[in-house]
Amino acid sequence: MSTAADAPTDADPERVASALSTAEFVRIYPRPTGDALAAAGVLARALDARDTAFQVRATRDEAIPDGDGSALALGWTPPNATGIPSGSRPVSAVAADVADAVGVEPDPIVGLAGVVAAGTVPGEGASGSLLEEAERRGVVDRRPGVAVPTADLADGLAHSTRIWTPYSGDPDAARELLADLGIDTGSDGAAEIDEDAHRRLASAVALDATADAPDRAVSAVERALRPYATSTGPFETLGGHADVFDALARERPGLGVALALGADVTDAALSTWRDHAGRVHAAxxxxxxxxxxxxxxxxxxxxxxxxxxxxxxxxxxxxxxxxxxxxxxxxxxxxxxxxxxxxxxxxxxxxxxxxxxxxxxxxxxxxxxxxxxxxxxxxxxxxxxxxxxxxxxxxxxxxxxxxxxxxxxxxx
CATH class of the missing domain: 3.10.310.40 (Diaminopimelate Epimerase; Chain A, domain 1)
Incomplete structure (x- = not known):
């Protein structure tokens, strides 16, 4: 079997911060991945706090286009600019360290959503300071259940791409599951349920996702359980936020950039996420x-x-x-x-x-x-x-x- 080339080393946050600190204008080029889009949001918000002009454009180009100001690549290593490549740490976690190094507290919700999109558990991958800050601010609260972006659990379960179950792609089947579990989510599917109901749902999803599955399915579904609820974020959980970032990266990276920058695009983002998930599960x-x-x-x-x-x-x-x-x-x-x-x-x-x-x-x-x-x-x-x-x-x-x-x- 052929082996991959040596993985790129993680970028030095202090070196990247030094390049940004003296820039009057920064052009940010994230790869279209959920992690890199979140990293772009973290750094763009930090630059805005410093009154540094910036531009963000997702790209698949091999090199940074010519232009004014300083250029920064996220999730890849260009031959002609500073880059934060994919490495042992999520790009969003490195971006948070860069924001710290330029004297700005990174947005913990956006950063942690990127960490989850990278396949890492919040607090791991050297993202502990992000999680601590989110908990200090009271913007995350870990609870039982499943990580979905919507208050409507049937909608979330059917369209999630963090799990793969018999009801993936089928909201009606997801509603039947909830009914079989005795979970009443109300006429609009968004009524609050207690922790016991969340636990019953998580157990059922874990069993359904790992039946006749390889051992790695256990780790995969565990990352989608016991979510961090985000009462002040655009979506219900960090994992759901990450799921939406991933879908936008595939389908509409420009909209993903807008979401990462804090624009009010929640409805459009969820619509894209549903469409993307529908195509995934149909395939x-x-x-x-x-x-x-x-x-x-x-x-x-x-x-x-x-x-x-x-x-x-x-x-x-x-x-x-x-x-x-x-x-x-x-x-x-x-x-x-x-x-x-x-x-x-x-x-x-x-x-x-x-x-x-x-x-x-x-x-x-x-x-x-x-x-x-x-x-x-x-x-x-x-x-x-x-x-x-x-x-x-x-x-x-x-x-x-x-x-x-x-x-x-x-x-x-």
Whole structure:
């Protein structure tokens, strides 16, 4: 099996803070991930508190565009600017340290939502100071239950992409579950319930999510239980906030930037989250699966418009269904792969694209990058994007079996 290149080291917050402290104008370029969008919000708010002008734009480019002022990349390492790359710590946690270093208290809700989006439990990943500040301010309160963004539990359960259960994508089935548990959420689904009801719900979700699932499903569902409620935030829980950030990063990163900056876009954000989750769960409703040495492959029916949902689907498959370390979800013209960072999923996706599009290998971009582009013989653009834990590919159709074969071979 091929191994990934050495993971980038965490950025030095003091060095980044020094670059920002003397800047008159800062251009912030987060990768379209929930963690990086939250980090952009943390730093933009800190810059605003210092009366430093800034601009935020999510990007998949390999380099920072030319422009005035100082540039900062979040979630990646550009060749021509300061960057806070993905590393052992969530990008949002490093961003919070940068805000501290420039003398501004970071927004703990936004920062912790990014920490959760990175797959880390609040307080871990060196985010303890963020959690302590949130608790000191009284803006988080841990309680039993499930982490969803909405007060309507059936809506939250059906559209969550933090869990994968028999009622995922089906609000009616989620309401039946609540009724079977004797949980009355009122006519609008948003009535408050007591801690005992939250515990019953959490137990049922844990059982449903881990039945016939790999061992890692236990850890995945645990991260979605005992949520931190956020009475002053735009959503009901930190985990729900993270779920929305992830969906916006895939579907509408510009809206994700607006949310991170504190704009009143809650309704639009929730609508996008529901649409994204609906596509994710629809794609996984009736897949064709295959298990190979090192990879669990899921063939799905999905239109080109559904391509942004495949990365979320791959993450769910790996967490809740894959007996192998890497999960690949592939349609006729897009694919996504999720792993633990031990295998180079970007290189494997690139190999799949080359096999599927019959591209000239001599024209390939370096496989060990955040993004690689090629042009096939028909002039169609193909794209590989992401990191060793979660990568995506777009291609112009072709022999999907060849894609799968080349992907598997690249993992060996």
């Amino acid at each position: 996984l409703a009736d897949p064709t699966t295959g298990r190979y040495d090192g990879a669990f492959v899921v063939r799905v029916e999905a239109s080109p418009a559904d391509a942004p949902a495949l990365a979320t689907a791959a993450r769910l498959v790996r967490e809740y269904a894959s007996p192998e370390p890497v999960a690949l979800v592939v349609s006729d013209d897009a694919a996504a792969a999720a792993g633990d960072g031990a295998a180079d999923t970007i290189a494997a996706l690139q190999a799949g694209v080359e096999a599927t599009t019959d591209a000239d290998p001599d024209d390939a971009s370096a496989g060990d990058t955040d993004r690689a582009e090629e042009t096939n013989r028909d002039g169609d653009s193909v794209d590989v994007f992401g990191d060793d834990r979660l990568g995506e590919a777009r291609f112009a159709g072709g022999d999907v079996q060849a894609f799968i074969g080349a992907f598997r071979e690249a993992l060996r």
